[in-house]
Amino acid sequence: MGPQPAAHPASNLTLPSSHTTAKPGETMHQERPPFCAIRTSKGNEGLVSPNRPARRAMILLLALLLISDGVGTAHCSTVSGNSTDMLSLLDFKRDITNDPRQALGSWNASIPHCEWKGVNCSLTHPGRVTVLNLTEQGLSGSISPSLGNLTFLETLDLSTNSFTGELPPLGRLHRLQQLLLSKNSLQGIIPATLTNCSNLSYLDLYGNFLTGEIPLSIGLLSNLLWLQLSENNITGTIPPSLKNISQLEAIDLADNQLMGSIPHEIGQFPSMMGLVLGGNMLSGRIPTTVLNQSYLQILDLSTNMIGSTLPSDFGDTPPSLTLLYLDYNMFEGYIPASLGNTSGLSVLDLSYNKLTGQVPSSLGRLGMLNNLNLQNNKLEAKDIQSWEFIDTLSNCRSLQVLALGKNQLKGAIPSSIGNLSSKLQGLGLDANDLSGTIPTNIGNLSGLTTLALRENKLHGSIEGWVRNLRNLTVLALDGNNFTGPIPTSISNLARLKKLYLANNEFEGPILKFLNYLHLFYNYIHGEIPRNGVFENVTPVSLDGNWELCGGAVDLRMPTCSAISQKKGRLYYLVRVLIPVVSFISLVLLIYFARLGAKTPRRASLLLLYSGNHFPRLSYRDIAQATQSFSESNLVGRGSYGSVYRGKLTQAKIQVAIKVFDLDVRYADKSFISECEVLRSIRHRNLVSILTACSTIDNDGNAFKALIYEFMPNGNLDTWLHTKSAGEGPRILSLGQRISIAINIADALAYLHHDITRSIVHCDLKPSNILLDTDMNAYLGDFGIANLVRNSKSTSVGHSSSASTSDGSIGLKGTIGYIAPEYAQTGQASTFWDVYSFGVVLLEMLIGKRPTDPMFDNELNIVNFVERNSPDQILHIIDDRLQEECKGFIRATAEAGNVVYQCLVSLVQVALSCTRLFPRERMNMRKVAMKLQAARTSYICWSKQARAS
Structure with a gap:
């Protein structure tokens, strides 16, 4: 068992370093760095804080430090006098459907069960199992209820496998101290009987598909130190009974569907070091009790609907705070100047709120600060005094990210910008009201990898400073009034991969070692090269440069001999008229x-x-x-x-x-x-x-x-159900189906969460999903879409009348894809689209329309898949997918298991989207995240399978 709370004061806690970087656009997992460049709908480069997996990585490290003692102190015994435990373990083995690494190969009667892999037994009670540790073995199947008979068990660690089904009854395991079942595909509720395990100190169930509410009786786990239930589909409220667990050191309930306010009881733990509640639907205020925690180091309340103003003395308590995430909420008012008193703060993320006023200069006292994200608020700066915070931030010598985009900053960028930390990697001042020229000493920030200044009123040349930023990978200057030639020194920026110069007044030749190039509406002239980034026209945007010629045929530019001086002048005239028209x-x-x-x-x-x-x-x-x-x-x-x-x-x-x-x-x-x-x-x-x-x-x-x-590959419906003339049925690989699903999930997440007035599509179905030459998917047909009045409400199923401002436009949606609550409410909600997406995903996997004749009486596409999941998944998927999956299975057992698990994950996502009650469904942000994880796993192992 881990040390008691008194042994873990906050001052002794070691946090992982976040001083790592990654290339913009790379998929980040648990060790995601504190900054990355992301490409939005227009290729926008933005500055972002560590995502929640990265935050969780920090908390998980605490768990490892605390748990490691408990796992390591178990002893082995070769005595097998007690047959009950051996028989229970064999029952567990029988329910395993796939063991790719032969983790249970030694589990047979010829070897004493205390010598089986992953099994440790007690020295004082011969034959009684105290530890079962089979983490990261790729095991599939259900967890046998027989494990509930291992009454001497102290540690059960089956994390990072592919277990499905419900949690087994473990209420008789009164000695159990550590229950670690994270990163599986477990379903169902958290049984209240689990609270009978009165000695439980570590409960980790994150990364599953658990539903229902947190048991009210959880307060009976009086010895609990660590509660980790994040990344599930848990609903309801946070039970106040948690207050009875006085020793709690960390609570992580992030990425669920919890509602209501944060109970003030949750702040009454004397040893609390981490509180992570982000990615839910919580509302109300931050309880003052939370801010009075002496040892609290990590506070993550991001992506909720928590509001009101921040207390003026916020920075005076808690004194040990290191990581503070309040982004994507509804906070208003000023940023408390007292935050400058939180001397150990390394990450401060207040982005995507409604904060006003000035950025307090007191933040310059945060000597440990490495990530300051204030973007997407209403913060102001218009004179020397209000820009003073830039001067004081030069004292933060560890600062790596400064994100101030999408605020109301005005005037010239102060010259003190060049005095910021030499470690600065990301600087974002985009989408403000900045004017004047860029200070040349910005070139002093030689560590910059991303510089985002787009959508301002900046002008002048960029020649004087850009040559010094040799580590740049992303440079976003589009939407300004820059003039002069594109500096030839840009060609010396060996790491530069994305360059956005569109909508300026640049002129002269263009540079060739890029992955993305956006130069539309400038005065670029000359012949377009055919090498470098120009070999593939997809990432190139050159529209509006009237004197360009040549290049790849797909660019549809005139031949160079056809461009005359007269036409050039005419094009300049058109360049002026087009914005007006x-x-x-x-x-x-x-x-x-x-x-x-x-x-x-x-x-x-x-x-x-x-x-x-x-x-x-x-x-x-x-x-x-x-x-x-x-x-x-x-x-x-x-x-x-x-x-x-x-x-x-x-x-x-x-x-x-x-x-x-x-x-x-x-x-x-x-x-x-x-x-x-x-x-x-x-x-x-x-x-x-x-x-x-x-x-x-x-x-x-x-x-x-x-x-x-025009989309040359038509719509998804024809690929799933139509045979081409004279040919067999079109074939979509599993990888293509996953990519299409991700494309549409991203589009819906944008419509639901990323615009001022959320949009409900109302008619999501395969025939409205169009495919381009490269099989990228696009969502179309918005003829019955609804604009939701309050975008913040959509995450909790806010609905609007199924009509436009001019009156009803009739029945919403298409039979088979309409959410079941339509009959009761007749109102549009974002959860409509989520349900429809789930049906479409099931249709992509099994190759059957929801209106197929096989679905009659009480049988529908949803419960049909539920009944056959997960054991019969390989038998009910589209015939055209079955052969592909068999190929992986024949390649290697491990690759076959990964593909099988990928299918199970996709089905679980689809079923989570099609739950009967809207509030139990995933939101599209989480859906996109789950699908991305499935694709990453699939791509990795498909490459290995093909190589073998």
Whole structure:
């Protein structure tokens, strides 16, 4: 058993170093560094704090330090006088369905059970098992109830395996001190009988699929030191009965669906060192009792709905605080100047709140600070005094990340910026109201790997300082007024991989050793190279540079011989006019869309997106593009119209044209809804409108159409269910299906959580998921989407009327994909989309539509999979996947197990999305995270399997 609390004062606690870095865009796991560059819908580079797995890694280290004593003190015995324990272990073995590493190979009658791998026995009670430790063995199957007969068991560690099913009854294990079952796929509730294990000191169940509430009787575990229930689907509130566990040192309940306020009782633990409650739906205020904890080092309340102002004396208590995460909440008011008194603070994350006022200069007293994230608030700076905090932060010589983007900082960047720590790796001042030139001494920050200054009013040349930032991997300067040539010294930045210079006034030739290049709307001229980043046109954006020529064919640039001086001048003129025309078009969009029915003879072409400089289109142009709406060009039909493939003669590009059938009720409102939604959002996995057209046809009737980029691989429905002419069925690999699911999960997470007014798609189904040449997935058809009034409410299932502001547009969704609560409420909520996504994911895995004839009476796609999960997964998946999975199984047992576990994980995610009660469903952020983890595992082992 670990030491008692008195042996662990906060001053003796060793925390892991976070002074590591990773390349921007890399997937981070438990040891994620405190800063990374992430690419958002527009390729935005942002500065982020350590994600919750990284925070949890710090807490887990505490667990390892405390637990290690208990595991290490067990002794082995070769005496096997007691057969009860041996028989219980053999029962456990029989329920194992896969043992890729032969961890249980020694478990047979020819060897005393106390010598079996992972088994330790008592010296004083011969044959009685005290330790069962089979962590990280790749074991699959259920955990046998027979383990409840090992009444001398003190440590049970089955963590990081692939166990499924429910928690076994362990209430008779009164000697049990450590129950470690994390990182499996266990389901069901936490049984109240577990609290009979009165000697339990470490309870770790994180990273499973547990549901239900935390047992109210948990307060009976009076010896508990460590409670780890994070990354499950636990609902309900935090039970106040926790106050009875006076010795608690760490509580981690993050990434669940807990609601209500934080009970003040949770702050009454004299030895509390870590409290992690992030990623839930908690509300209210921070109890003052929490802030009075003498030993508290880690406080993570991020991604909740906790609000009000921060206490003015916040920094005076708790005195030992090291890591403070309050990001993604609803805090208002000023940042307390007293935070500067928390001398040991190394991470302060207050991003994504509603904080106002100035950044207190007292933060410069935090000598241990290495990560300061204040982005996405309403913080102000407009004069020398309010910019003083930059001067004082120069005292923080360990500072690695300073994120101040998306605030209300104005004026020139102070020259003292160059005095910040030489260890600074990430600096974000993007999306403010900064003006003037960049101080040349910013080049003193030679350790910078990411510099984000986009979307300001900065001007001048960048030549004087950029050459000194030799460690840069990401440089984001787009959306400013920079002028002059792109410095040739950029070519000497050997580590630079992503360069964003779009929407400036740069001129001159372009540099060739990049992975991403965004230069649209500048004055770049000359011939486009064909090597380096230009070998693949996907990560290159060059629109709006009128004197560029040559390059890869897919860039669709004119040949260099065709560019004349006269045309160059003309293009400069167009460069000035296009923003004006685009602005006017955006203003008139909804006006003409609504006016079209009343004034059918007034034609209008409304350009929403001018990236490819679309010409003005008439009804005749669209009719010509579709060969008079020929059936041969028909791609598909929907509730409110038809979609055609077309080629615009002037633009010389293939497009998809959605023509609305205005004779259908609510079709005109669907047109308006889709325009309203898509004009205000941008994400890499959302279909974007290129042009909207509201005019009249040849007979004088109203005509409405939307023009999109054409997706050559059609929609997901055809890949799952349609055979191509003269060919067999199309085949999607498991890897492709996972990637498609991640694309759509990312898109929904953006719609639900990352924009001011959350959007509920309301009609998620495979036919609305489109695929480009590289099989990237895009979510389309927003004709019945809903704008939710309060985005903060969506995470708890906030709903809005199933209608637009002009009235109802009829039935929402498609039979088979509609959430079951629709019949009761008739109201849209983000949990609708979550349910529909779960059904789509199941459909992708088993290859059956939810309306398949096999699903009748009480059987549906959800309970069909539930009944066959996990043991029969390989038998019910799509026939086209079965052969692929058999190939992995034949390659190596370990690879086969990983693929099997990957399938189980995908099914569990889908089932977690389709729970009957909306509040028990995952939110899309968590869904995306789970799917990313599954893909990482699959990619790793698929490569090894192919290599073997």
